Amino acid sequence: MTLKRRNFLKTAGGFAAGLAIAPYACSSGNKTEVASTDSVVTKPFGLQLYSLRDDFPKDPKGVLAKVASYGYKQIESYEGPDGMFWGMTNKEFKAYIDELGMNVVASHCDIDKDFERKAAEAAEIGMKYLICPWRSQETLDGYKQAAADFNAKGETCKSNGIRFAYHNHAYSFTKLEGIYPQDIFMNETDPNLVDFEMDMYWVVTAGEDPVAWCKKQPGRYKLGHVKDRMANTEEREATCTLGTGIIDYASIAPAVKEAGMEYLIVEQERYDGTTPLKSVEDNAEFMKKLNLK
Template identity: 55%
Template sequence: MKYKRRKFIRTTGLMAAGSVVLPWWACQNNSSTEEANASGEHSDPSPDGNLGPFGIQLWTLRSEMDKDPKNVLRKVAEYGYKQVENYEGQQGLWWNMDHKEYKALCDELGLDLIASHCNFAENFEEKAAQAAEAGMKYLVAPWVGPQKKMDDFKRISDTFNQCGEICKKNGLRFAYHNHDYSFQELEGELPQDVMMQNTDPELVDFEMDIYWVVTAGADPIAWLKKYPGRWKLSHVKDRAKDAKPNARDASCILGQGSIDYGPILKTAKEVGMEYFIVEQEKYDGSTPFDSAKADAEFMKALVIDG
């Protein structure tokens, strides 16, 4: 079953009253106008590159996750991924498995279950407890959508702080994953600034989707330096060289696009980023599995200075 590109839920419970709407799975191509500390336990750096361990957002393989999530995990381990970032699909956060069974499978395959994108507006305390038992480091809000007023982003920031408190109580962290809309001006400010300035660094971290920063016309390195220590995770996703400015559906195999990842990830490491997570959403001339394999080879060979 294919996921629809626009699937939103109206928030209840955690979210303050307002017009905020959220989806319930990972970073779909729905943008503003569309869409253990990298533990070395399972992860030695490639002899060719020097980035170190890296992961994959399983949304990259969403069509295959629908069919056989266990096979997907086996495949990504074969390709050389050492970490995985899960997402909450129509089969739930644990893909019709018990959370302990999911963790056991990852352990068996040598995969560190770093994080999951999830619907943070429903049953979040239960999800946080299960994620902690499964050994996750993060639960991540994948999307909040463009808002009509900056006050909406301030209310969202308050909700993120609440989620961060719940995560902290359970021994993990909460983070927000950006799209392009948070880098587009609203009422003379940028929502990304407002969210970063109105969330407690002790409770909320940020996952930089580098593709979406570039798509918005912003500079990832400048944003990394502006908020050192706040960006703990990233989505490493390339952008087709022939893509029109601000084109959103332009994902491609790493190394075949226009984003120069060496200096970006060098800076990311310098300012405290811990997790480098591959994502690809479009597969022109390829397949999801073949693309994931090629992306892994790029990451193994990637050389960053320092």
Template identity: 45%
Template sequence: MKNRRKFIQLSTALGVGAFLPFQFCTPKKENEGTAVTPAIGAAKGTLSAFGLQLYSVKENMAENAVETIKSIAGYGYKQIEGFDGGKGIFWGMKNTEFKSMTDSLGLDFIASHANTFENLEKQAAEAGAIGMKYLICPYIGPQKKMDDFKKFADDFNRIGQVCKDNGLRFAYHNHGYTFMDLEGQVPQDYLLENTDPELVDFEMDIYWVKTAGYDPIQYLQKYPNRFTLGHVKDKDGSIDLTAPNGSTLIGTGTLDFSNILRKGMDNGMKYFIVEQERFEGTNPMEAAEKNANYMKALVF
């Protein structure tokens, strides 16, 4: 594809916001099983299944991915959402080996953040073969012109078709930059309105919507059935709203997840994925356990 922008390097990304995912999906320059029905809710307004974005425990994953995932299962998570930590989304295993391991722990490997601009056909084929639901683009970076976001909308439709052809779906995970006004438009709105719902879904990072100054519920209601996945990440109320590095234990921050997740369900959200990137007075694994306990007790 012509006029392909340069792949955004890690150092650049950290310059625009702390603790952004390492598995970027920005494109390079030119020339360079059985599906599981998600349990979205149970009687009495509680979640019967929820997941963890493994980036929340990235250091532990780097040390020992299998043992970390075993612990996650023990905390009560029923789903996991992966990321590429440098060994691929299957952490050096074959796709079938990784799937067998997670199945043995009672975990559904529902999705993974990935660089969907590289090796897409291979990634989609391997993900679809083991019944994954999604490949997710986690980051494209701030753009200088709306034309850049318009090209991404076209890219997303193309990627979505490849994923659909392989039995899974494609989604884009937002950060705050897509909610920043650019040339009189909100890029997030453009992406939602100019991608094919048959090919492209969105993963709402609730934290980033709030940090950008928007109401997650209003977006869920304005664009029903487009945000099929949600990142459940809380915002520390003791620091400035716009501070990028401000996540905290779920339930101790400013976000009303009981209301937000209820509205999410009502408007087509099927997967609820815990994420935390900042840890004060605890460590990532302890936080993952506490967050699981919160999610198990959450009542809508």
């Protein structure tokens, strides 16, 4: 993924006028309370570095040190102007992350350019996943072709000892000709080759239930993006600090974990009334209080 991702989100299809937020996925004031004691056993949670896209390129090591100090244990990178490893070699990036007590789990990347090299470099440092961040199509046949490409990329990853996954936006959870593109992705890909990263914000934005989709094919959604949505808005890009919006992660997170989701990765793309670093810190405090088994 490159920094052009912001423009993708602004122009993407699949966001109907008169937004219908799924009532079973969120709440406007009656959310399940997160645990409030220090006795809760915190499970490791991660951060998608795109949350810090304005700060991170200026001082990757300094920003990573702050991220570690907030309590994040897992890192999901993305492919910026200096690559997935931000001006460092893959081994240098890994060594610094290790020094901070964190683990590089995955990275979003451009899967159409130098994918063999990226898979080899990711495998060399023990990463688990390379992830396709975007694959919107205009036709159902286009989605079927994309699924076939996912299988091919999955073969490349498998041969290197890692996994391939696809990260959704609202478009794949919005029906096209009466069919969810996400169903095409799920049904046309080989579970031995392709996993999925569910961006729960975009599922809710499309009016769908993240838990129901995870239960539909248990174990396929191995990773999840955890980000909240502002209340009382139909804007597409309306993320906010966890716990201040309408998505009930205190209920959703345990349920998706039970359905096979292994990694919960925080992401935030708007910072109304806060800053990127402050939001990342506050989001970590929210995640620490989730009662996850």
